[in-house]
Amino acid sequence: MAKDKDNSGALFVNDKKEKESQPDYSGPCMINGKKMRIAAWKNTSEGGKTYLGLSFSDPATPKKSDSNDIPF
DSSP, X not given: OGGGOTTEEOOEEOTTOOSTTSOSEEEEEEETXXXXXXXXXXXXXXXXXXXXXXXXXXXXXXXXXOGGGOOO
């Protein structure tokens, strides 16, 4: 992201995707002066058109743990 320009961001390919629920792309963005995280998933509509589904989140929000992540 070029010098944290407001209302812009960058998406990078998720080369380490292990689960279907993980995004295909993710990266930093800034929305109305607040640093955020953007994630995108490749999808296909019922009509057969390809599109990206997007999600924005606070970069400080920890990821949800999976039952496989429990160390005991």
